[in-house]
Amino acid sequence: MVPIFTANFVAMMEFDYNLQPLTTFNVPAPVAAFSRFQSVEGLLEILHEAKPLPLYNNLLLLGGGSNMLFTKKFEGLVLKNECKGIELVQEDENYFYVKVGGGENWHQLVMHCVQQQWAGIENLALIPGCVGAAPIQNIGAYGVELKDVFHSLEALHLYDHSTITFDHAACTFGYRDSVFKHAYKNQLAILSVTLKLAKTPRLRTSYGAIEQELQKMGSLQPGIAEVSQAVINIRRSKLPDPAVVGNAGSFFKNPVIAAAHYQELKRSFPTIPGFAVANEQVKVPAAWLIEQCGWKGYREGDAGVNALQPLVLVNFGKATGSQVFELSGRIIESVAARFAIQFEREVNIF
Helix, strand or coil, X not given: CCCCCCHHHXXXXXXXXXXXXXXXXXXXXXXXXXXXXXXXXXXXXHHHHHCCCHHHHCEEEECCCCCEECCCCEEEEEXXXXXXXXXXXXXXXXXXXXEEECCCEHHHHXXXXXXXXXXXXXXXXXXXXXXXXXXXXXXXXXXXEHHHCEEEEEEEECCCCCEXXXXXXXXXXXXXXXHHHCCCXXXXXXXXXXXXXXXXXXXXXXXXXXXXXXXXXXXXXXXHHHHHHXXXXXXXXXXXXXXXXXXXXXXXXXXXXXXXXXXXXXXXCCCCCCEEECCCEEECCHHHXXXXXXXXXXXXXXXXXXXCCXXXXXXCCCCCHHHHHHXXXXXXXXXXXXXXXXXXXXXXXX
C-alpha cells in the first residue's frame, strides 16, 4: 500500500533527495526523504508527521556531512540539524560554560572561542563538521579531545520524544568513541553541547609539529590564537580541502595494539612508530602502516589515497561511495596481512 502523505508532511519534506552537496566526500548520496530542523519544536513536528510512515523506522541525523560515506540509496528519512546559537551560560573562578547549538559549524565555534579568549579547543581548529556530531565521535587532534572540555549536552530521543541531559560520565567517552555509537546509536538528535572552557589557557604544543610551526611563525610567547593558527597551517599543508577534493578527513582510526605485539613488530620493522597508552597498549599511526603497504598516493579511477596524508581517502571527482569503500577494504586487508593489525573505519558507512 502506498502511504498517503499529509499536506503538512509534504511541505516539510524533500523526496528522493541527493545529499551529495551536503557531504564532504562529494559522492552520490541518494536518500528517500530529507528535512531540516532549527529547533526542538520543529524536529518534534517532523517526527509527529513521519511517525505513521515506514520512513520513521529508519531515521538518520545529518550535521556537516563530514564523517559519512554513502554506498547505496538510504531508504529512510534524513534530518539535518540546523540548531544554532552560542551562549555563555555560566562562569566561575576558573571556567566559562558555553552552550552551543548542535547545528553550529565546529571550526567557526573554535574561531569564536579563540576570539573571546575561551581556552581549550584551539587545538581542534579546522576539524570539519558540526557541534552536534563532536561528542558522538569524541573528536580529537593534536593532543586534545572533546572529552577534555565537555560539560554536558541535551538531546531529543527520536522515538519516545523525551529530552535527555547527559553529563560527562554518562557519555562514556573513549578514543573516537562514546555511548552515542552504542546504546544510543541512531536514536538521538543532539540539540546543544555545553563546553567547559578555561579562563587561564593551558597550551598543548608538544604534539605533532605545533612547536616547529610556532617557531616558523615567529611566535615566541604564543597564546591560544597562535596555537590555533599553527594547527590550521599544519592541517592545510597536509590535508586536502573537501571543497576541492572530496574526503572525510581520517578514514581509519589509529589502531591500539598490545605492547607485546608492538615489540614483536618492532623487531621486524625497527622504524615503526608507537605511542604508549594505558593498560600495556600502544597506539600505532595508521598513516605509517598504510604507507608501508604502498598505498600512499594510490589512485584507481577517481578513488584514491592522499599523497601527503595516506590516512585520508579521496574522491578526485566522480568516484562512487562503493568505489571508495572497496578501496578501503583492500587497504584493511593489506595492513592485516603484513602487520596483523585490524583497521577500523572512522567514517560511517551507509
